[in-house]
Amino acid sequence: MKPRLVFVHGVGGLRNTAADLDEWMRALVMGAKAAGHSRRVSQLVYAGAVDVHFAYYGDLFTNGQAQGAAPEDGLSASAALIELLLEAVDDRLAETDDAHETRVLRRAKAQLAPEGEPQGAGDVVRRALNAANTLLALPGLSKIGGWVSAKVMLHQLGQVRRYLARKDADGSGLGLDWRIRARVVQELNPAGPTVVVAHSLGTVVAFEALHDYAGAVPLLVTLGSPIGMRTAVRPRMRPQPLQVPAAVGNWLNFWDRDDFVVGQPQLEKFVAANSTSVLPVSRRVDSDGVWVHPAAKYLATPGVAGPVIEALEAATAA
Structure with missing residues (x-):
């Protein structure tokens, strides 16, 4: 049975x-070649x-809505999203030494947690x-996922909150989080080894899905993971x-210092x-460009792509 490589977005x-698969694979090939694995890439990827x-x-997040629309429960129910944004801002403030970025982050923090203002549902939306x-x-x-507006940004980050809320049951009573994990599990290979490469929210999904999986996963790679967010993600x-x-x-677990979505990156601590x-x-990588969160940015780095190719080669030889 062939080994399998599964990407989780x-x-x-x-x-x-x-x-997306083509973009991720092209990035992986680029990173692997930079890591000195040109021959291995040809054998493993191009030769099938x-x-x-x-x-x-x-x-599963759309619920029949158009792309970029607000979720059904509305932004007014998004106190957890405020918490996620506030934690991301605080973590980034602790890291940055850029004056402009610091000003932007401090202004955003003041808007997220203003002093002396009412905290009703409408106020949550406005903040x-x-x-x-x-x-x-x-x-x-704005380049993380086509964030052309604040509503689109909040809608997409709200997917983290919706997954962790354990709600949105379908007609069979299965929650949104269960149905998402089932999509991941169905792509795994119980008859052989599976290397899993997960990104962003996908790292949370993959972590939970693999707890209910009995097959062999010789390597799990997490990229830009929010698992380290101490209040908005980890305890949920x-x-x-x-x-x-x-x-x-x-x-x-790979993280970039300039990745806004990553919380506390050293997952081995907790x-x-x-x-x-x-x-x-946990290993730090330094990507080029102004926005480093996309999966392809991580996969194109030799330090990420090299271990993936090596794990696939070992699984093929086993």
């Missing part, structure tokens, strides 16, 4: 999965030695929209306390080892 609108799948779940508009002034931030994940899924034989003593290993 993050937040965003409706996707052309074929185009590995099955490649793209786990898509973005349509979130005002802060999102302010944050879009950061260089490159399951199962608690956080532990490396038993199926995972190795976990590499995710316990599994029964085979596997812990996450």
Whole structure:
């Protein structure tokens, strides 16, 4: 049985999965060649030695809405989204030394958590929209997922909140989070090894899905993960306390200092080892460009692509 490479995407609108898969693979090939694996890439990817799948779940967030529309429950219910944005702003303020960025972040923080103002539902909407508009002034931030407006930005970041809310049941009573994880699990390969590469919200989804998976995952790669967000994400994940899924034989977590979405990046500090003593290993990468969160940015770096190709080669030889 061929080993399998499964990509798990993050937040965003409706996707052309074929185009996304092509973009991610081209980035992986570029990074692998830069890491000195040109021959391995040709054998593994171009010769078809590995099955490649793209786990898509973005349509489950639409509920029949047009791309970029506000979620059904409205922005007024988004106190958790305020929390997510505020935590991201605080973490970035602690890291940046850029004067313009600091001014933008401080203004956004004041809009998210103003002193002496009412905290009703309508106020939450106003604060979130005002802060999102302010944050879009950061260089490159609008490029994360086509964030052409504050509403689109909040809608897509709101997908993290909606997943972790464990609601939005379908006619069978299955929650949105369960249905999303099922999309990921169906792309895995229980008859052989699967290397999983997950991005953004997809890292949360993959982590939870793999806890219910009995197959072999020789390598889990997480890119730009929000798992380290100490209040908005981490305590809402399951199962608690956080532990490396038993199926995972190795976990590499990559983060870029300039990635606005990443919280506390050293996941090994608060995710316990599994029964085979596997812990996450967090590694910083430095990408080029003004916006570094997209998965292709990470995959094109040698430090990310190299281990993926090496894991696939080992799985093929096993």
